Amino acid sequence: MEANIKPVSAVLNAPAPHMVGDGFRVHNFFPNGYKIKMSPFFMLDYNAKIAFSARNEPRGVSVHPHRGFETVTIAYHGAVAHHDSAGNSGVIYPGDVQWMTAASGILHKEYHEAEYSKTGGDFQMVQLWVNLPAKDKMSPPKYQAIKHDEIATHVLPENAGLIEVIAGSYQDVKGSASTFTPINVYNAKLNQGGKVSLSFPADYNTGFVIIEGKIRVNGSEIADTDQFIYFKNEGTEIEIEAMENTVILILSGEPINEPIAQYGPFLMNTPEEIQQAINDYNQGKFGYLEE
Template sequence: MKIKEVETVLKAPAPHMVGDGFRVHNFFPSGYEIDMSPFFLMDYGSKIEFSARKEPRGVGIHPHRGFETVTIAYHGAVAHHDSSGNSGIIYPGDVQWMTAASGILHKEYHEKNYSLKGGPFQMLQLWINLPAIDKMSKPKYQAIKQADMASFVLPNDGGKIEVIAGKFQGLKGNATTFTPIELYNARLNKDGEATFNFPDHFNTGFMVIEGRIKINDNEIADVNSFVHFKNEGNEVKIVAMENSIILILSGEPIHEPIVQYGPFLMNTEAEINQAIEDYNQGRFGYIEE
């Protein structure tokens, strides 16, 4: 088994606000020009304290087409509503997997009880591209609670690996995906070790949510940094230098042209123009303010 070596360890880019409720560091595509297909975008909200507020902060109604949004909660709580009639709240450890596909309107905002109390807030959102054949499929919504996740307990009190999508040590994640994707939360205790294996052509990255880790016995990655791996080799070993949480993402790239316009991710300019027209004509459905 050949080691999958680190390409680079990336520090968090300067943050910006999405709405008034989400302070995020965009690692890609704008923060760093790295190829992480099928993952098109990663907005990481490093830990921040929000003051108590009666009116919840968040992002108002906006459309999406052509991809999926995956939101992973570490601190705080977020509520969601969309034009397909789905709604839910994600608490720390939970995942919200929304397939926009042919088109959806949604809004995301701080859950009301969290908003009234305030406190620490830390989230991450991925945009996962869909292959052309699936871009106009029916929208869907997967609510994945931490309590329902497959969890592999590491030996020697090393911690655990929560499987969101894909498979680890024979345990399968609950999320259904359109292309091969591995997505886990590795929750390691100090000195805990874990070894992962991915196909050499998969685009692979580790986001250090908490703590500090050593990778393949030679690279160090601190909290709020992203580890981007080379597309060769299979095996990655990590050791937690302190109690750590690492989001593991690896996926088979989609080798198709991409045209992005704001919240639309399609293959051609014509499809973008159609998305804009469909949105303006109200074809994405309706959602209350």
């Protein structure tokens, strides 16, 4: 194998699922499912494709706070409506991305979109928690609603497929989302037999979720739908071949080498900052959001 290949560390099966609220049946790949180093990505909840039955009262997660990080929701099937205490609201449809910077603090709720809820059907989502460096944890909350048709795209040669660049860059295409630290987030949509080469710095933490399909990586390891491929922090080059029509969520980022203190929906650097977050939340400093 070439010396500059980034080797696969493990191909991981989806951990046992659990419910978040009554609307999201998720497999937590990290930090609970597997103890892997993926900073600046702190958490990956993967709602593998399932069918929800029709229901008039939308399923979801009621009002909850966040501080110290960003939530990134990527929709593949189904639709999610959301509201926050900064006055933002909207619907995340298939292909859309919601990039919410909670930072100094926000209240948030997310539910199955009303029309989707009434019909039911396939539902598949990813939610990431992206850590913020200490200097940015208390910056003002902000929100990036990225519609599918706004996502920057690189079309691969030889009908191999395309790369949707949500954040970071691929070749000459710059991602649609602004980030606080160097991060690459792509959806690679490959046709059967399609090949793509990726290059990330050796020290970047890198992993893929196989959203659908099956791939061969670096000419050897095979990963299937709902598996996670975790790479070693060495080498730079990754070769992917799609063994069938495939969608892959690609994550790679520069680690944030700072202490972490986490309690529920708060992700800070010290226990004192966690206590401050709890106090601020209890005192109503995160604003107001109706249940």
